[in-house]
């Protein structure tokens with residue numbers, strides 16, 4: 685098998701600002717208090733992913749999962765180390781990122797698909813499959829600014845899964861949809877995995893990670909604390925109670 689993602693000694697530094705207004709900054713500086721603080725959102729992270737692996741990326745809020753996904757997607761660059769990927773990348777990082785609120789669902793499908801690297805001909809060919817999956821009914825010709833957050837997410841996910849990608853990144857993609865849509869998404873993610881696409885799936889839900897993934901990475905304050913077997917990873921991160929109702933329900937249906 686060939687390498688799909690190689691992350692070597694990656695670090696990413698961010699700056700926290702303690703104050704918003706110029707007045708607050710001036711007062712803090714006069715009192716010799718710090719006005720900013722830089723910290724490592726990712727700290728010397730290294731791992732390799734083979735083509736076709738499905739990685740569950742877990743960790744507490746703020747541990748660096750989305751930052752890592754953005755680096756893999758190439759929309760953000762590391763301050764140190766390197767990220768190399770092979771092939772076309774698709775997926776959802778911020779649900780519906782790239783949608784224009786004043787354009788209709790139909791228009792946004794073409795816009796978003798182009799951002800994800802699809803040609804107009806390819807989008808035309810897949811248009812019906814995308815709209816069937818999103819199931820927006822008669823909202824297709826309404827501006828997406830009028831959509832509910834669930835509809836917005838459904839359209840974004842429907843477009844992303846119809847890109848012929850080698851790597852699929854899903855950042856909490858299933859957290860906003862309703863239960864029937866989540867079930868449909870899980871089935872689609874499984875289908876994508878079985879077709880040999882590398883999956884990077886960020887989730888706090890142990891059940892869905894078990895269903896989709898064959899390996900777990902756990903980030904702890906930007907450090908890769910665990911890399912290995914799914915059950916051991918879930919145990920490590922202590923999310924094993926599966927208390928989230930939707931995840932349990934999902935488990936019984938897919």
Ligand SMILES: Nc1ncnc2c1ncn2[C@@H]1O[C@H](COP(=O)(O)OP(=O)(O)OP(=O)(O)O)[C@@H](O)[C@H]1O
Pocket residue numbers: 698699700725743744745746747748749750751752
């Ligand atoms: N552009 C940014 N500028 C400054 N700080 C940032 C920026 N993006 C993220 N951070 C900070 O970096 C840390 C890691 O954020 P990140 O979104 O990667 O965490 P996460 O594990 O995805 O969290 P969650 O589970 O809440 O989605 C957090 O402390 C966050 O506040």
